[in-house]
Amino acid sequence: MILINLLPHRAEARRQRQKAFLAALGLAALAGLACAALGGLVLQQATERQRARNAYLGQAISRLEAQIREVALLQDEIDQLKARQQAVEKLQAERNLPVRLFEQLLAQTPEGVLLASLRMDGERVQLGGQARSNERISDFLRQLGQPGNTLHAPELLEIKLGGGAAAAAAGAVTPALRRPVDFSLRLQLPPAPGASAPAAAPRRSAS
Known part of the structure; x- marks a missing residue:
């Protein structure tokens, strides 16, 4: 093995x-x-x-x-x-606004109304003067309130019987003015084109 x-x-x-x-x-x-x-x-x-x-x-x-x-x-x-x-x-x-303004006032001031002062404050215009009677002032307001005018929204501020130096000056200009009535009114100018809100303008005065 x-x-x-x-x-x-x-x-x-x-x-x-x-x-x-x-x-x-x-x-x-x-x-x-x-x-x-x-x-x-x-x-x-x-x-x-x-x-x-x-x-x-x-x-x-x-x-x-x-x-x-x-x-x-x-x-x-x-x-x-x-x-x-x-x-x-x-x-x-x-x-051309002042020119248009004076032309409009000249055309729309009725006989018997004498403008003595004009003051502009922005878009507000304040006029002062004398009239032969209250009816003349009403006619003046109706003329200013006609559509299409440069001035609009006339507002009567004050009306009283005239006297003193203003009445003498008015009598010197127009002797037919008897018992003159002093008045002041306010109007609005149209807003400037493109202006979204009334802008404050320099204050001017003329008399």
């Missing part, structure tokens, strides 16, 4: 299996390290791309803010130009 000792072969096979296991473990470790390095590289690239996007968005936002500021400045300039245009239009509209 032949006896064969298998212990050395089993030990050799065990060593081979251990070597294979260690080699596989090493390969797995290398593969893990490679995957970790690759993941880190991908993450770094993604981070760099996101930073680039953020920088681009920051620059775009800065440009938009600059454009918004420019638009705001342009809007301010446009508003200033509109205000100047309205002021010019108002001056052009009011340039």
